[in-house]
Amino acid sequence: MTMFSARNWREYPQRYRLEASKFKKSGKTYFPKRIVDPETGDTEQETVKLPDTGKIITYTVIRVAPSQWGDQSPYALAIAELTDGTRLMAQLTDCNVNDVKIGMEVRIEFRRVQAEGDQGVLSYGYKFVPKWY
Amino acid sequence: MREVCIVGVGFSKWGEVWRKSIRDLHTDAALAAIKNAGVDHIDSMYIGCMTGGLFVGQEHLASMLPDYLGMRGVPATRVEAACASGGLAVRQAFIEIASGISDIVMASGVEKMTDCSGNDATFALATAADQEYEVFNGATFPGLYAMMAHAHMAKYGTTRAMLSAVSVKNHHNGSMNPVAQYPFKVTAEQVEKSVMIADPLHILDCSPITDGSAAAILTTVDIAKKLGKPYVKIIGSGVGTDTIALAQREDLTTIKASTIASQGAFKMAGKTIDDIDFAEVHDCFTIAEIMVAESIGKYKPGKAGEAILAGETSLEGKFPMNTSGGLKSKGHPVGATGVAQVAEVYKQLTGQAENGRQIKSNPKIGMTQNMGGSGGSSVVHIMEVA
Numbered sequence: 001m002t003m004f005s006a007r008n009w010r011e012y013p014q015r016y017r018l019e020a021s022k023f024k025k026s027g028k029t030y031f032p033k034r035i036v037d038p039e040t041g042d043t044e045q046e047t048v049k050l051p052d053t054g055k056i057i058t059y060t061v062i063r064v065a066p067s068q069w070g071d072q073s074p075y076a077l078a079i080a081e082l083t084d085g086t087r088l089m090a091q092l093t094d095c096n097v098n099d100v101k102i103g104m105e106v107r108i109e110f111r112r113v114q115a116e117g118d119q120g121v122l123s124y125g126y127k128f129v130p131k132w133y
Numbered sequence: 134m135r136e137v138c139i140v141g142v143g144f145s146k147w148g149e150v151w152r153k154s155i156r157d158l159h160t161d162a163a164l165a166a167i168k169n170a171g172v173d174h175i176d177s178m179y180i181g182c183m184t185g186g187l188f189v190g191q192e193h194l195a196s197m198l199p200d201y202l203g204m205r206g207v208p209a210t211r212v213e214a215a216c217a218s219g220g221l222a223v224r225q226a227f228i229e230i231a232s233g234i235s236d237i238v239m240a241s242g243v244e245k246m247t248d249c250s251g252n253d254a255t256f257a258l259a260t261a262a263d264q265e266y267e268v269f270n271g272a273t274f275p276g277l278y279a280m281m282a283h284a285h286m287a288k289y290g291t292t293r294a295m296l297s298a299v300s301v302k303n304h305h306n307g308s309m310n311p312v313a314q315y316p317f318k319v320t321a322e323q324v325e326k327s328v329m330i331a332d333p334l335h336i337l338d339c340s341p342i343t344d345g346s347a348a349a350i351l352t353t354v355d356i357a358k359k360l361g362k363p364y365v366k367i368i369g370s371g372v373g374t375d376t377i378a379l380a381q382r383e384d385l386t387t388i389k390a391s392t393i394a395s396q397g398a399f400k401m402a403g404k405t406i407d408d409i410d411f412a413e414v415h416d417c418f419t420i421a422e423i424m425v426a427e428s429i430g431k432y433k434p435g436k437a438g439e440a441i442l443a444g445e446t447s448l449e450g451k452f453p454m455n456t457s458g459g460l461k462s463k464g465h466p467v468g469a470t471g472v473a474q475v476a477e478v479y480k481q482l483t484g485q486a487e488n489g490r491q492i493k494s495n496p497k498i499g500m501t502q503n504m505g506g507s508g509g510s511s512v513v514h515i516m517e518v519a
Contacts, residue, residue, distance in 0.1 A: 011265055030381075032266055058287070058385055060279035061332040062271060066259075067252045069271050077276050077331075079380045087380040090270050102287050113270060125270065 008116075008123060015125035016110065018050040020086065029086050052108040053131060054082035061097045068114045076100045080128055082108075092128040105131035134231045138519060139349050140357045140364040141170025142476035145243075147345035147464045148314040155189050155245035156201040162346035162469075163202050163241055170350035171360045176235035177208040179225040181218035181242035182468035187257035189248045198243070215261035216417060218242060219347070219471025220503030220512030224370050226351045227514075236356055241348035242469035254342050258467070261506035263378040275339055275418065277379055277507040279331035282420035284385040286333070289435030291423065293333065297321035298442040299419035300337050300461055306448060307458020309488040312473075314343050314464030338419040343464030347473035357519070363483035368498075369404065369515035371397025377509040386435075388421075390511035391428040391502055398500070398513040406430040409515070410496035411452060411481065413474035415504035416459040425502055426454065429513070453492050456481060471503035475514055482518045 013019040014032045022029045023037040024044040031050055036043055056078045065073035076092040078100065092100055093111065106128040113125040143165025145158040153161070159180070167175070180198055185191040195209040214221045219242030226240035246254055259268045262277060285291045301321055307313040324337040357364040373393025376382055383389065399405055406429060414429075416422035426437035431452060440446060446454040457463050457477040460470060478499035480486045496518075503512045 014266075058280040058284040060276045060283060060334075061329075062273060062276050063332070064273075064275070064328075064330045065271070066255050066273065072271075075271060077271055077280070079280060079385070089267055089272065089378070089380045102283065116269075123269070127270075 008121065018052070018108065018126065019047050020050050021045045022048040029084055031086050031088055050086060051083040054080040054106060056092070056100070056102055056104045056106060057081050057087065058102060059092065059100050061100065068116060078128055080106050090126050090128050094129040107131045135233055136354045137227050137230045137351055137367045138354055138357045138364040139367065139475065139479050139516070140352050140360055140362050141166050141172070141350045142479050143167070143169050143348045144312045144473065144476065145346040147312050147343055147466065149247045150344040151247065153344065155185060155191060155243055156197055158245060158344060158346040159198050159241060159243040160201050162243070162348040163239060166239065166241070166348035166350050171362050172237050172350055172352070175204065175207060175237050175239045175350070177229060178204070178239040178241065179222040180209060180211045181213070181220070181222035181240070181471060182211055183213060183215050183218050183244060184257050184260060185245070187260065188254070189245050214510045214512070215505035216415070216465070216467045217471055217503045217505035217510045217512050218468040219473065220501065220514065221372070221471065223349065223472060223475050223514060224372060224512055227367050227370050230351050230353060237350065237352045239348055239350055240472055241346065242466070242472035243346040244466035244468040245344050246342045246466060247344050251342070261509070266378055273331065274507070275331040275334050278418035278420055279334045280379060281385055281424065281507065282333055285420060285424060288386050291435070291438045293325060294321065295423065295438030295442050296333070296338055296419040297324040299416060299422045300324045302441065302447055303416060303455050303459040303461040306456050306490060307462025309490040310458045310463055311487055313458045313462050314341055315462050316458070334418055334420070340417045340460035340465035343466040345464055345466035345469050347469045347476050349472055349475055349479065354519070363485070364519050365479050365482045365516045366519055367514055368517045369398035369402030369513070371395060371401065371513045373397065373511050375509055377506060379507050386424065388424050388428040388504065388508040388511065390508050391425055391504060391513070392430070394511040394513040395429040395502065398515050402515045404498065404515060408498055409500050410494070410498050411456060411492055412454050412500045412502060413457060413477050414454055414459070414502045415470070416455055416461050417465060417504070419461070421504070422454065422459070425504070429502055448490065448492060456486060456490055456492060471501070471512060474501035474503055475516070478516050482516060
């Protein structure tokens, strides 16, 4: 699939800077950003940056991977709950995939994620790494 | 609202059907359903298809498929909710008859998945997940369900043996289904020794890639009686939705969309889960059948796995699940699956299930649960003998 630059560029605030929506009424933070608070319908919000630490609440190890990750397979993929309660999914790297566990403390780092699409556009974003690393 | 019934169903060949295109697969299933129902025309049709565009480069199926069926000019609508597209097509047909707009409507589903590489098929299926926040980061569908499995195992102590029991049971049932893509039995040992796809899911925990189509003819009770064919009533229909991204779910160990869909269907039918004799559920992965059995309220959270392992959901059990073989053994042509589930319940309720697959305890009410993505959408139908 052809990846157009605008589609990547549009995601920079989220992928490069972890920008999220914090809604006025509920005080809740959502990542990625959204226009409407799904619980209250509120649209008044401020942009906040997500905390960069949290812990793994579930994970898997992808052993049969799509071609753009062929050179990284097997790789761990996880959902982490950050210190403010928001959750996001990312790869967990810089550790042995067999050592990944629920409850593991992680930090978010800026990394190369993949060579996307037919043209292999280098795409950057966030990955989890073990907190002690 | 008028009463709606199903008066006939049909299937194409399912599997890696290299000789058949998407138009031929759909025509085979639709003609079989029309013949089975004995109708001489249909007023309109709803076609469930997840992504003809990505699998075979063909959209605008609502033009092509009626034409190739010999129904040029008939109103047709293609509906999409990823792997729940078929269930949603049935619901749209149900609504059109219930409302009085049409008297005979076909609900069909089709997917032609083997005309592209495995990598392209993985990409196409992954469009049912959050493209920018899951797939971009390396998620695959087995991976998403694997994460749900790990969360369920951690919270409830669900075991490897419970996952395997789902696959063993469904392959046993599918071994008696002439439509099934993989009509052979497997053992728990075979499941556990099969190649690991995404921990903890092995390939024999996963439904396959399948070409196939299924169709059902829906009509009014008056017309069904005149046709003189066996029919069943659709007494409940429900749909539920949830976040497309797994990370944003309130609880990773339940499928809330299925809870919402089943509650909607139960309310319409005036029934509860205790009134249901058997179910066809969306076992795209073994963990899904366990989570769905809990989400529809049949078992308390964390209790479905042991019930399945104990044989409660086998053909002879108290609550048979996936008598067709489920997605696991029968195959999973994504757009067709929801219609095929309804067709299996029709067969069971009219005593037409083949080769010893028929439930012997004379079931009266059956349900289907169809699911899109990792549980971002779900469709439930409840059917009763006429």
